[in-house]
Amino acid sequence: MSLTKFDYYAPERVEDACRLLMEKGEGAMVMAGGTDLLIKIQRGLLKTQTLIDLQKIESIHDITFDKDKGLSIGAMARLNDVANHPVIKEKFPAVSEAALATANVQIRNMGTVVGNLCNAAPSADNAPVLMAMGAVVNLVRSNGERQIPLEAFFQGPGLTVIQKGEIVTSVFVPTPPAGSGASYQHISARGKVDISAVCVGVMLTMKGKTCQTARIVLGAVAPVPMRALRAEKVIEGNPISKEVLEKAGIEASKECKPISDLRAAAEYRKILVGVLTARAVNEAAKRASKKPN
Numbered sequence: 001m002s003l004t005k006f007d008y009y010a011p012e013r014v015e016d017a018c019r020l021l022m023e024k025g026e027g028a029m030v031m032a033g034g035t036d037l038l039i040k041i042q043r044g045l046l047k048t049q050t051l052i053d054l055q056k057i058e059s060i061h062d063i064t065f066d067k068d069k070g071l072s073i074g075a076m077a078r079l080n081d082v083a084n085h086p087v088i089k090e091k092f093p094a095v096s097e098a099a100l101a102t103a104n105v106q107i108r109n110m111g112t113v114v115g116n117l118c119n120a121a122p123s124a125d126n127a128p129v130l131m132a133m134g135a136v137v138n139l140v141r142s143n144g145e146r147q148i149p150l151e152a153f154f155q156g157p158g159l160t161v162i163q164k165g166e167i168v169t170s171v172f173v174p175t176p177p178a179g180s181g182a183s184y185q186h187i188s189a190r191g192k193v194d195i196s197a198v199c200v201g202v203m204l205t206m207k208g209k210t211c212q213t214a215r216i217v218l219g220a221v222a223p224v225p226m227r228a229l230r231a232e233k234v235i236e237g238n239p240i241s242k243e244v245l246e247k248a249g250i251e252a253s254k255e256c257k258p259i260s261d262l263r264a265a266a267e268y269r270k271i272l273v274g275v276l277t278a279r280a281v282n283e284a285a286k287r288a289s290k291k292p293n
């Protein structure tokens with residue numbers, strides 16, 4: 001199946017991309033790696049008159065780290081750039097692992113972390129851990145910019161708060177405090193090549209053996225990545241014992257609202273949520289113990 005005809009632009013500045021988006025109107029779309037977008041256009045799920053390719057905009061390719069502030073992942077940073085970045089591997093290992101869990105090497109060489117978020121699939125591999133770590137999305141339009149917590153970014157399958165004429169330029173992850181640890185866990189039906197049937201991102205802040213704060217985010221079990229707030233409450237104020245892990249898993253599994261589809265039955269997804277939540281909390285606690293406060 002071939003692509004339909006559309007006009008193609010590759011601006012070199014964010015301002016020009018935003019201006020083109022406004023000028024060209026409803027049928028104009030932004031493309032990063034194109035690994036979601038081009039397939040949707042090819043299958044007739046999206047109709048575009050104008051494609052605005054972001055790859056020539058140098059300023060949004062960078063990955064930068066400031067130890068007092070945090071990590072900035074530019075909109076055109078590829079999944080493999082994030083997975084293999086030495087600073088991300090050392091200081092944000094769960095972010096690197098989520099990028100590495102996405103698709104296969106060919107797709108990771110083209111696709112971006114920001115594209116994965118903007119595509120807003122409920123199963124997006126990079127969303128849970130970034131949300132658990134308090135990530136913030138930077139959006140730019142012709143006459144201004146705004147920052148939106150990733151937690152408030154998703155509005156439904158394929159839907160985000162991105163408005164007409166806006167482009168995401170980066171996602172920012174604050175430097176985790178001392179005594180914290182994060183983990184990403186996922187399971188898919190066909191190992192590495194398939195979309196996650198369930199994915200879980202966790203960040204804990206520990207004081208000694210006691211958990212001070214917990215953020216647990218579940219993917220592929222609701223229309224958008226969701227916080228497991230009741231499971232978080234089970235953990236906060238407690239040491240991470242076998243019993244607490246089990247209780248948190250049960251609570252998370254009760255909170256989620258999965259559907260049955262070709263990747264997994266709803267009942268199976270609920271079981272997986274319990275197992276993966278316990279696994280992620282356990283790993284996050286272990287990582288936190290290596291960075292004591």
Ligand SMILES: Cc1cc2nc3c(=O)[nH]c(=O)nc-3n(C[C@H](O)[C@H](O)[C@H](O)COP(=O)(O)OP(=O)(O)OC[C@H]3O[C@@H](n4cnc5c(N)ncnc54)[C@H](O)[C@@H]3O)c2cc1C
Nearest residue numbers: 030032033034035036037103111112115116118124125168
């Ligand atoms: C074979 C295959 C396997 C896959 N496996 C996985 C998987 O295991 N896990 C997973 O999560 N995903 C998977 N995907 C989906 C896809 O590869 C990822 O979602 C990828 O990260 C998308 O990034 P991209 O840069 O290609 O986005 P694009 O396809 O370029 O864009 C995706 C959407 O986001 C919008 N967009 C992109 N960048 C911006 C921006 N800066 N500002 C505003 N809007 C923007 C586009 O307009 C489009 O609507 C797979 C895809 C394929 C084809």
